[in-house]
Amino acid sequence: MEVRSIVIIGNGISGITAARHIRKRCDDAITVISAESEHFFSRTALMYIYMGQMKYAHIKPYEDRFWEKNRISLRNARVAEVDFEERNLSFSDGSTMEYDVLILATGSSSNRFGWPGQDFKGVQGLYSLQNLESMERDTQGIGRAVIVGGGLIGIEMAEMLATRRIPVTFLVREEGFWNNVLPKEESDMVTRHIRSHHIDLRLSTELKEITADEGGRARAVVTTAGEEIPCQFVGLTAGVHPNIDLVKNTPLETDRGILVDSFLRTNMPDVYALGDCAQHREPQAGRASIEQVWYTGRIMGETVAATVCGEPTAYRPGIWFNSAKFFDMEYQTYGTVPAQPRQGSDSLWWEHPNGKQGLRIVFDSRTKAVLGFNAMGIRLRHTVCDQWIREGAHLDQVIKNLKQADFNPEFTPFAVRY
Amino acid sequence: MTHSLVNPYPAGQDAVQRIALGAFAIGLLALVIAAFGPGEEFPQLFFWLAVVLGPTGGAVYAVRNFLHRPAGVRNEQVWHRSLFNRGMVAWVFGIVLTGFYIALYWGPDSYWGSAALVRVFDPLSNLLTGSPADRWFLYGAVYTMAVLVMGLRAIAKYRHSNYQVVRTGSIMFFQLGFAFLIPQFLKAMDRPEFYFSYFWPLKPDYLWPEGGYYSFQWILDKGGLGLWMLLFAGVMTFIATPVLTYFFGKRWYCSWVCGCGGLANTAGDPFRQLSDKSLKAWKVERWMIHSVLLIIIAITLLLWVNSFLGGSILGNLSHTLSKLYAFIIIQAFSGVIGVGFYPLLGTRVWCRFGCPMAAYLGILQKYFSRFRITTNGGQCISCGNCSTYCEMGIDVKAYAQRGENIVRASCVGCGICATVCPRGVLKLENGPTHRDREVGNPIVFGNDGFRLRP
Incomplete structure (x- = not known):
């Protein structure tokens, strides 16, 4: 068989997983292009560099020699244009490259909602390596930072700044932290934990505008309630959106993201999209059309590799799971745990008297089959939870055997009691 | 303010x-x-x-x-x-x-x-x-x-x-x-x-x-x-x-x-965090530590044979041999380099590259032990904290991100990888048998969640 040129744009977890698994399956030439960095790094670990917990070299999941050894060519360049008809890429430096198969894994960009002053110096989101560099530069010796938007990146930024002893005011539009994802009890627990770390968390507070000094550098934010909060750095962390600027106004069909079918195929032949930038035309029941999570990016990478190498495989990601860490509080979730009570399902919530550990089990109201778990400050065993949800294990059985799902370190008393 | x-x-x-x-x-x-x-x-x-x-x-x-x-x-x-x-x-x-x-x-x-x-x-x-x-x-x-x-x-x-x-x-x-x-x-x-x-x-x-x-x-x-x-x-x-x-x-x-x-x-x-995590260091480690173990076994056997034969092989050389071992291995290696170089090479340099007891324990651990570090399904985000803070220089995340258990001769089971993991991915465990320590671990696969690794 003739060797194809498979080109992947984006070296995040989705693109790299695709490259690795294509290499495992077939002998085609693989090129991974990124304008952001020469090598793959763990985006979720960017915060630890700022915190001084790791250096850049530590967050690269593979040694640099890995790529050559596995015959994966890396190209640190920016793609300026894609010609889908001619199967040709042109770069910002004027060079071009042909492809037989194109995989788009261009990731996300930070949301900016047109706030007045959002482009001042010292105002930024946190997504890329370049964002980290500017954050390092613009937070030197400052007296206060304000973060706008109560998601996972916002709380990471708060933690980062806190370790540099920079006072933080954290503006969250909702009345509970991350309450579009977390049920009330979990959200309250995280809210308390954030405040215990001396973060000035303001719920139900929105940004009106950012003001600047004569040099064009942020000097304060003004809330919709009219309060002015002096600060020298503003983190805008109100979510992300698919980064599809490259393919706008091309024959490639897009909506919010690049539209793909269940095989991650776009409307153009031999062009695939996956990870944060992809939007599923027909998402599986209970799943979002755009999934911006490390784990789903990895699963899509593995799926597309199979398809590209001649074994068409639909993206069926199985039981949902995710995790995060809010300052010192670990969070794991498995299956379906709705933020608001939902018709047809109920849940049990257990909370340790210390207010730092909690476990929620969601189950079908009628059959009592377990549907999902939220674990706060507790480590659960992924395989066991996955199996219980998959099999629809009865709530009583799950509670009786809960110890099987204990993944906490030895000598940790399994605290959950009903 | x-x-x-x-x-x-x-x-x-x-x-x-x-x-x-x-x-x-x-x-x-x-x-x-x-x-x-x-x-x-x-x-x-x-x-x-x-x-x-x-x-x-x-x-x-x-x-x-x-x-x-x-x-x-x-x-x-x-x-x-x-x-x-x-x-x-x-x-x-x-x-x-x-x-x-x-x-x-x-x-x-x-x-x-x-x-x-x-x-x-x-x-x-x-x-x-x-x-x-x-x-x-x-x-x-x-x-x-x-x-x-x-x-x-x-x-x-x-x-x-x-x-x-x-x-x-x-x-x-x-x-x-x-x-x-x-x-x-x-x-x-x-x-x-x-x-x-x-x-x-x-x-x-x-x-x-x-x-x-x-x-x-x-x-x-x-x-x-x-x-x-x-x-x-x-x-x-x-x-x-x-x-x-x-x-x-x-x-x-x-x-x-x-x-x-x-x-x-x-x-x-x-x-x-200063330990060397490179593949090369791992190679050097295996050569060095097992050489020390072999040397100490050889010296011990030789000394006993010599003793039984009334000193006819080595004569008074036993004294010199043991002195030499004490000088090179115990003093220079475990003391001067092992501890003196803490701020430059990290801790456990002796434990990793030189200690014959660690070599002996390591062989037992690798081939005949119930101990393993379990990876929690697909939860690893490849952040690198585990590898960075491993004092033995084990690239823990290389295993964790593949969903594999960590079974390494050098692992001293200090448990810091599990402690620093931000997503609850690692757990030190003594399994029910030594046979399942490296096999049967599910990894995440694109098609419908977990699948057993072949």
Whole structure:
């Protein structure tokens, strides 16, 4: 068989997983292009560099020699244009490259909602390596930072700044932290934990505008309630959106993201999209059309590799799971745990008297089959939870055997009691 | 706006910390002054200043430093500080430490016999043994104090993890009791200065017929207790070690009992991130550590054969051989490089590249043990914290991100990878059998979640 040129744009977890698994399956030439960095790094670990917990070299999941050894060519360049008809890429430096198969894994960009002053110096989101560099530069010796938007990146930024002893005011539009994802009890627990770390968390507070000094550098934010909060750095962390600027106004069909079918195929032949930038035309029941999570990016990478190498495989990601860490509080979730009570399902919530550990089990109201778990400050065993949800294990059985799902370190008393 | 209003960690120290730091500084200064002579004249005064006040101040300061901050992984700013990032301060500290070890091992008796520094430890030595201190008593006391003071610090730092708290308590207990007090008491009673926490091949002379200071013959000459000690040493090496390692992995020794591991996990804790994680280092490690094990086995066998044949093979060479081993492996490797280079090469350099006991335990762990570090399904985000803070230089995330269990000969089971993991991915476990330790682990696959790895 003739060797194809498979080109992947984006070296995040989705693109790299695709490259690795294509290499495992077939002998085609693989090129991974990124304008952001020469090598793959763990985006979720960017915060630890700022915190001084790791250096850049530590967050690269593979040694640099890995790529050559596995015959994966890396190209640190920016793609300026894609010609889908001619199967040709042109770069910002004027060079071009042909492809037989194109995989788009261009990731996300930070949301900016047109706030007045959002482009001042010292105002930024946190997504890329370049964002980290500017954050390092613009937070030197400052007296206060304000973060706008109560998601996972916002709380990471708060933690980062806190370790540099920079006072933080954290503006969250909702009345509970991350309450579009977390049920009330979990959200309250995280809210308390954030405040215990001396973060000035303001719920139900929105940004009106950012003001600047004569040099064009942020000097304060003004809330919709009219309060002015002096600060020298503003983190805008109100979510992300698919980064599809490259393919706008091309024959490639897009909506919010690049539209793909269940095989991650776009409307153009031999062009695939996956990870944060992809939007599923027909998402599986209970799943979002755009999934911006490390784990789903990895699963899509593995799926597309199979398809590209001649074994068409639909993206069926199985039981949902995710995790995060809010300052010192670990969070794991498995299956379906709705933020608001939902018709047809109920849940049990257990909370340790210390207010730092909690476990929620969601189950079908009628059959009592377990549907999902939220674990706060507790480590659960992924395989066991996955199996219980998959099999629809009865709530009583799950509670009786809960110890099987204990993944906490030895000598940790399994605290959950009903 | 003042910083203090919403400041997570007080930038300065509180009064207690300042006083404690002052006490520590006074203790250190007293030690230096004593060494230049006054220690001989006023041993009591300098004992209280350098041996009691200084370490107490150090412990209070270090513990309070962590109790001030919330319980959790507190590795912030590690790489921003010169001492912990091979900066200038680290080099100065490393040179001082190395110099101390060189002086200790190879300094002439003419110096140590009359050293004023040693006199500072006389009050403690008189109390424990009834006789004045020598350089080895000084070393044992300083070593034990380092483990205790920094052990308290480690407990404060890792107080959110019961595993770390219990384990640190264990290494402090074994260092104080088994590696310091009991040998001193034995010496006071004119019994062999025997260390119940060290066995062949880490303490090879216990099973050497003659030659070493602690050889078989020497212990045996001490009568009934000596015989019992030798029996204990033999049982520990050949029976207890394989059995305990089968059930718990090598950690039962390396991270719970051994004094070398004890120092690494207490005094060395701030330097654990400096270990080399490269594939090349792993290769060097395997060659070196197994060579040392082979050498020690060969020497031991040779000495016994020689002894049986009445010295006809080696003659008096046994003495030279054992001396040479002590010089190269024990003093130069485990002492000077192993500890002196903490701030440059990280802790556990000896444990990883040189210790024959670790090699022996490692082979058992790799091929015949229930111990493994389990990866929690697909939760790994490849962040690298586990690998960065692994003192043995194991690239833990390389396994975790593939959903594989970690079964490595070198893993000492300190549990820090599991402690620093932000997503609850790693767990140290003793499985039901040794057979399933590397197999049957599910990884995430794109098509409908979990699938067993073929």
